[in-house]
Amino acid sequence: MNIAVSTPSVGPSMRSQVRWKATWENELRLADHIELSDFFRKTYGPTGAFNAKPFEANRSWAGARPEIRVIGYDARGIAAHVGILRRFIKVGEVDVLVAELGLYGVRPDLEGLGISHAMRVMFPVLQQLGVPFGFGTVRHALEKHLTKMLVRQGLANILSGLRVRSTLADIYLNVPPTRVEDVLVVVMPVAKSMSDWPTGTMIDRNGPEL
Secondary structure, three states: OOOOOOOOOOOOOOOOOOEEEEEEHHHHOOOHHHHHHHHHHHHHHOOOOHHHHHHHOOOOOOOOOOEEEEEEEEEEEEEEEEEEEEEEEEEEEEEEEEEEEEEEEEEEHHHOOOOOHHHHHHHHHHHHOOEEEEEEOOOHHHHHHHHHHOOOOOOEEEEEEEEEEEEEOOOOOOOOOEEEEEEEEEEEEOOOOOHHHOOOOOEOOOOOOO
């Protein structure tokens, strides 16, 4: 399956030209994983040492492993990244096929320069996958940012008042194997409309967060 990625305009203030590539996980080389691991440590590290820890030892994923990655490159290397994983989630009592979006990151020196808007390149990839919805969860603190980036562009809806239950990526003897979070849910209608999204208030990932 060939995946085409378009490159939207991100404005004249961006310091470098970014080119985008969508790649299947099996196509990544060892050097790609090493470069991605370094990117995530530097991107997530400023938010807390614990957030960077999953990417030690050249690991390029944190919980569930992506199926497809959309990666932006510039002259300095990786500029931005988002992972995609098709999975069934349960919304209330209804099973829903989604493409979960996660592992979102922008290199610190490019934050606030418009590059985040270029993440709209995800949408053509989701269309080619033929999934009904794109799905993701984010912290409440990002609501304004995502509203500007996706909702106002007509690409996604943000749902609040939902709880999401996920399994932990690893087993720990001192904590339960699952966790329930009060987070914002981002839904991108792709092959179906938003009216087809179930109305349940509990979402079960039945697996680790991407």
